[in-house]
Amino acid sequence: MNTYIQKKFNKKFNKFILKYRLQAILIAISGGQDSICLIQLIENFQKKYNQILKITYIYIDHQWTQNNQQQIKHLINIIKKTTKQFIIYQINQSVHSELQAREIRYKILIQHSIKYKYKYIMTAHTQTDKIETFLQHIIRGTSLNGLTSFNEYRKFNNKIYLYRPLLEFRRTEIKWLCRKLHLPIWSDITNYNYTINRNRLRHELIPYIHKYFNNNIDKKINDFLISSKMENEYITQNAIKLYLYSRHRTSIALNYKLIYRQHIALQIRTLQIFFLSFKTKY
Incomplete structure (x- = not known):
């Protein structure tokens, strides 16, 4: 075929x-x-x-x-x-x-x-x-x-x-x-x-x-999801970098002052990574 x-x-x-x-x-x-x-x-x-x-x-x-x-x-x-x-x-x-x-x-x-x-x-x-x-x-x-x-x-x-x-x-x-x-x-x-x-x-x-409304809605949504995925990956990568840079070396803690200076989207995503990491370990 x-x-x-x-x-x-x-x-x-x-x-x-x-x-x-x-x-x-x-x-x-x-x-x-x-x-x-x-x-x-x-x-x-x-x-x-x-x-x-x-x-x-x-x-x-x-x-x-x-x-x-x-x-x-x-x-x-x-x-x-x-x-x-x-x-x-x-x-x-x-x-x-x-x-x-x-x-x-x-x-x-x-x-x-x-x-x-x-x-x-x-x-x-x-x-x-x-x-x-x-x-x-x-x-x-x-x-x-x-x-x-x-x-x-x-x-x-x-x-x-x-x-x-x-x-x-x-x-x-x-x-x-x-x-x-x-x-x-x-x-x-x-x-x-x-x-x-x-x-x-x-x-x-x-x-x-x-x-x-739109007879091509499938393509429009799919295009939106592709661009959203790229944006999400960018935010995630930067949040991981921020998490690794701000976490305490020995204690279960993050550098609050360092995170507070970042955009709210990065703050939220970094905290999510922190709690997920804590949950996985303990």
């Missing part, structure tokens, strides 16, 4: 494997079109590059719907053709909060990665997910750190990292590729449950903004 999406993915994924000398990766899938597309992209990549890479797919079933067993069978049939290992975790407790469900998923993924010595977890998040997360953070209230936290790479701890190779692609591009390749997409009924805030954003708020 020679589409621009496959070419771009191949270039990014190959660079990622070579840079980190990757031998194994855990891929978290949800069963939707983004996950199915990611599976196909990886399979096409391996056929072209003949990379010796241990790939394991993992699915976490919250058992939210009555037809979740059919969805699992659907995924099994797809992954069976790849001859890759497929791990399924089922959540028995009743969870209806999107935030709580995400926390449970990541906890399972991290525990599984530590137990079976996977250093990298891959997900099928797209640029559209990034935009939706941005709007959720704005509504809930957040900081510059929170706005720019949804990145291609994320560090969970010193051993486990998250990688999102599709973050530069929009959901419409993924949908186009799925149709072009005739991929078997499962229609998840929970995506139309409007008690879930993300679904309301996806099906009501974002289309409304597109129609009545």
